[in-house]
Amino acid sequence: xxxxxxxxxxxxxxxxxxxxxxxxxxxxxxxxxxxxxxxxxxxxxxxxxxxxxxxxxxxxxxxxxxxxxxxxxxxxxxxxxxxxxxxxxxxxxxxxxxxxxxxxxxxxxxxxxxxxxxxxxxxxxxxxxxxxxxxxxxxxxxxxxxxxxxxxxxxxxxxxxxxxxxxxxxxxxxxxxxxxxxxxxxxxxxxxxxxxxxxxxxxxxxxxxxxxxxxxxxxxxxxxxxxxxxxxxxxxxxxxxxxxxxxxxxxxxxxxxxxxxxxxxxxxxxxxxxxxxxxxxxxxxxxxxxxxxxxxxxxxxxxxxxxxxxxxxxxxxxxxxxxxxxxxxxxxxxxxxxxxxxxxxxxxxxxxxxxxxxxxxxxxxxxxxxxxxxxxxxxxxxxxxxxxxxxxxxxxxxxxxxxxxxxxxxxxxxxxxxxxxxxxxxxxxxxxxxxxx
Numbered sequence: 001x002x003x004x005x006x007x008x009x010x011x012x013x014x015x016x017x018x019x020x021x022x023x024x025x026x027x028x029x030x031x032x033x034x035x036x037x038x039x040x041x042x043x044x045x046x047x048x049x050x051x052x053x054x055x056x057x058x059x060x061x062x063x064x065x066x067x068x069x070x071x072x073x074x075x076x077x078x079x080x081x082x083x084x085x086x087x088x089x090x091x092x093x094x095x096x097x098x099x100x101x102x103x104x105x106x107x108x109x110x111x112x113x114x115x116x117x118x119x120x121x122x123x124x125x126x127x128x129x130x131x132x133x134x135x136x137x138x139x140x141x142x143x144x145x146x147x148x149x150x151x152x153x154x155x156x157x158x159x160x161x162x163x164x165x166x167x168x169x170x171x172x173x174x175x176x177x178x179x180x181x182x183x184x185x186x187x188x189x190x191x192x193x194x195x196x197x198x199x200x201x202x203x204x205x206x207x208x209x210x211x212x213x214x215x216x217x218x219x220x221x222x223x224x225x226x227x228x229x230x231x232x233x234x235x236x237x238x239x240x241x242x243x244x245x246x247x248x249x250x251x252x253x254x255x256x257x258x259x260x261x262x263x264x265x266x267x268x269x270x271x272x273x274x275x276x277x278x279x280x281x282x283x284x285x286x287x288x289x290x291x292x293x294x295x296x297x298x299x300x301x302x303x304x305x306x307x308x309x310x311x312x313x314x315x316x317x318x319x320x321x322x323x324x325x326x327x328x329x330x331x332x333x334x335x336x337x338x339x340x341x342x343x344x345x346x347x348x349x350x351x352x353x354x355x356x357x358x359x360x361x362x363x364x365x366x367x368x369x370x371x372x373x374x375x376x377x378x379x380x381x382x383x384x385x386x387x388x389x390x391x392x393x394x395x396x397x398x399x400x401x402x403x404x405x406x407x408x409x410x411x412x413x414x415x416x417x418x419x420x421x422x423x424x425x426x427x428x429x430x431x432x433x434x435x436x437x
Contacts, residue, residue: 005087007249009080014072019240021275021347022233023063024282029233029350032318033308041318049218049226051127054120057234065237071119074151078107078114079241083249088377090397097400097407098255099393102246102273103380104414109174111383111415112269113144113229116238120227121148130223131155135185135210137265137341138164138385139171140415141229146180156180159187159213162205170419185210192216192314207266207341208327212314230266231311231320231345239272242412247276250410257288257410259396263388264292264301264359267345273412275347278356290357292348293388295367297435298331300324300344301352301359311343322349339385362391363434368427370394371417383415384423 022029031040046055057065067075086099104112124132132154136142142158149156158180165172165184175182183189185205186196190213196203203209211228218226228235250256260277262270274290281288292301304323311317313327322343329342344352351357371387373394374380382390389411400407417424426432 005085007083007252009245009248011076011080013245013248014075014079015067015241015244016072017064017066018237019244019276019279020060020063020065020237021279021351022061024279025350026282026354029346030321032320035310035315035318038319045318049215051124051129051225053123053127054234057237058232068119068122071122074118075241080245081106081242083246083253085253086374086378089374092373092377093394093397093401095397095401096405097397097409099397100250100253100257100408100410101413102242102249102410104242104412105380105383105416107144109140109144109147110418111140111144112239112242112272112412113141114148115241115272116229116235116268117141117144117148117227118151119238121145121152121154124225124227125152125154129154129225131157131221132227133157133159133214133217133221133224134227134229135159135161135207135214136164136229137161137207137210137339138383139168139175139419140383142180142182143171143174143178145227145229146175146178149180150178157217158182159185159210159217161185161207161210162203167422168419174419183213185213187213189213190216206313206330208311208313208329211312212316215312215316216314230268230341231343233347235268236271236275236345236347239268240275242272243274243276246273246410247280255408256286257408259289259291259407259409261291261293261389261392261396261409261411263339263385263414264294264344264348265298265339265341265385266343267292267348269385269412269414271345271348274357278351281356291392292352292357292359293392294359294361295339295388296361296363298325298339298341299361300342301349302361304344306349306353309343320346322346323352339388360392362388365427365432365434367391368424368432372424372427380413381417381424382413383417383420386412386414389413
């Protein structure tokens with residue numbers, strides 16, 4: 001073989017610190033607001049649902065936060081993750097572009113989500129927390145937190161969006177295997193869930209509803225805190241191990257990306273890959289483009305409004321300055337359950353506002369067309385969520401072919417699709433529909 005297509009790092013190359021883009025933003029991030037007073041939320045306001053050590057990470061302006069050694073030790077179960085060059089996809093597209101992908105699907109839970117689940121469980125254990133409540137869309141986050149809680153001896157309860165609870169039963173079984181209790185959301189386990197079901201017994205659920213249920217569970221149950229799988233600053237912080245490793249691996253490959261692409265629902269996967277590259281753009285003057293890709297049926301960055309909004313449907317969270325489709329938005333029942341969220345990470349939203357990133361959206365069938373092409377050329381079956389990034393990668397590669405120019409394209413393959421095969425069956429059978437059909 002004339003050139004390597006896989007770039008791996010030794011275990012000691014796992015980052016020792018997480019990177020905080022807040023330290024490099026050219027203007028400060030707007031603060032969260034108290035849901036009642038609409039004044040900036042205080043640390044005391046957050047203590048009802050988060051431990052102090054994670055609140056400190058949420059508000060820190062330090063550029064780097066040290067990763068505890070016990071967390072780094074658990075990271076070695078799957079980190080560093082490989083960087084691959086997709087040479088067979090390049091050939092299929094007849095493009096002069098070089099396409100690279102960071103493969104986060106090698107984690108025990110099959111996605112990037114343990115990068116934050118493990119430190120969140122660790123910090124809660126250190127704070128004496130005995131039980132964590134959370135929401136999950138497609139189940140990747142719920143499975144990751146269930147695993148992390150098992151490793152640290154914490155009870156875990158998950159409110160899983162009902163449509164995904166039904167579409168993706170094996171993710172639910174993963175959570176059960178790791179000892180978690182899983183409720184389909186909206187559920188009968190909370191007052192808010194019962195209210196939603198009373199109004200609409202067939203409600204397919206949303207991440208906004210599931211968050212509301214998890215927070216209600218948290219405030220009503222002793223020794224319980226809330227864990228969020230995306231959106232918040234400390235979650236984006238934890239995910240930056242992805243981009244930091246990738247920068248090292250691209251140096252091994254002898255290339256620098258012209259464009260970095262990631263899917264975006266709440267923003268953690270995109271942030272994890274993109275934020276270290278944005279930081280380099282700001283500090284070192286590099287000119288890498290960053291593109292966040294979302295579903296056309298849930299187009300938060302491309303069609304949402306930048307404003308203060310609640311992170312949940314019941315209006316219990318602090319108000320966040322973010323791109324939003326409205327906290328009462330009910331997304332269609334697409335197969336990319338991890339991207340069915342009305343809002344976007346405040347940090348990702350701020351980066352978009354400042355012109356540091358771009359955004360794109362695609363309909364569901366185009367996403368699965370891209371995913372199948374990737375699977376048939378590269379062998380890996382991607383989860384539906386990162387298939388959005390693959391669709392944008394193909395478009396970039398086609399533009400390079402038409403222009404007759406080399407272009408280095410990098411994307412984050414943030415999860416495998418082995419537990420999403422029912423979605424592939426729907427696409428391959430010709431019964432999958434786009435919104436409005």
